[in-house]
Amino acid sequence: MLTIQLIINALAVGSIYAVTALSFEIAYESTGVVNFSTGQLVTAGALVGASVTAIGPHLAPVAYLAVIVAMAALGLLFFVGAYLPLRNRPVLTVIIGTVAVGILVQNVSLLIWGPLPIAVASPVGNATIRLAGLVVPTHALFVILVTMVLILAVYFLLYRSPLGTQFRALAQDPETARLIGVPVMRLYALTWMLACALAGIAGLLLAPMWFVDVGLGDSLALKAFAAAIIGGFGSIPGAIIGGIAVGLAEVLGASYISSSYKDAIVFALMILFLLFRPQGLFGERVADRA
């Protein structure tokens, strides 16, 4: 029984890692940029949500909408202010650029929200429900549900819509995508809006579980990075499975081994993957990415 309860918690935590990894992966797949500001974007989303719920806890559902809008706007800013000027520069310059964006977002967050941790209400409150003798926090179920909806939405966007085919064509061969008329700049802008919105939602999902401060996203981003490696860098299903796997490893490791080692367990797992299966669980065939 205890194990099932733990697994539900692990799935909730893993879902948040999965959404963060999805944000990271979508940006990487479409633009080739490894976004080192993901953690700070997660934090920004949580803080925007915190401000909305601070007005009144009944606004918690509205907070999700507000975060999507605010973070999409931030994504557009990211596209215009960082991606466009840097996109033809060497990879290292672009990476440093995203780190700089992260620092900027973090400092602006600090200016607006200050250093004190903020408590954030969940749209489903902080109750627990009893299910067949299990005690499950309603927020954990909510997180899992929202994540499933997001994954389905991303799936339909990327794999079942004409726009998604254009996205995948662009990811596989940008030059040829331009030759067939794919509006590449518009798609890059959309990519950053989507990546930022997903990161923001991840932050808002996490917020009721932890107190929110400007450092909230930092460790989350590291876990999402581990999730991307374990799932297979460059694979969208991999990001999702990797996120869940990291959540399971962390929660089960913490309860069966020792909670002081939970981060170490995750990173040990990541290093094992790097050593023995660098393509991750869903390593794509090289031919797919030719």
Next chain:
Amino acid sequence: MLRCSNLCVSYGAVQALKGVDLTVAEGECVALLGANGAGKTTLLRAISGLVRPRSGEILLQGQTLGGMAPERRARAGIAHAPERRRIFPGLTVLENLQVGATAVRGLGARMQEDLDRVYAMFPRLAERRTQRGWSLSGGEQQMLAIGRALMARPRVLLLDEPSLGLAPLLAEEVYVRLADLAHTRITILLVEQNTAMALAVASRAYVLEHGEIVLHGASAELMDHPRVKEAYLGA
């Protein structure tokens, strides 16, 4: 329809095109011949906007293309089936064709008509419509590259070495289709090293050497031209 005048392109210090003049009239199939490194691909890339000319002009229906981006040229009616086909490896045959229609907006139901037309032209693509691009043979990839370009309902079709890397029989098959296509009076600029096949399909041809047009004329004339016979037809 398409006209290049005094086109010069350089890669750093290398001058790939040195003042090329070329026209393709509406409904005409024109071949561009030349050896490895002559600058054929460079010319097509300049027309579709992937490389910036250093000087000279490219006109589509009398309008200069200037610094227009490749994706906008695609929407203006230039479809380019690039060298080595460049099929999207992770997309299925059907998705490769669908995405090929990106340049034509508001296609809606007519998309199916266009798909049917491509499938009728290359029945093998219809059989393999759910297969991923990377899993196709070279010949099938070439058919797909041509089909994908046709999905854009182009005003001008640029084809870069459609016979490249194909077994003779397959190359022949592709050229039979190209001949049919040329009969539909679609405007084509065909780059090819396989001179005999290209001259059989095109009505006129240009010969490019070291970035300069050295000869041009009707295909029938060029076929009998001593220089072409010696250098390009291996006779």
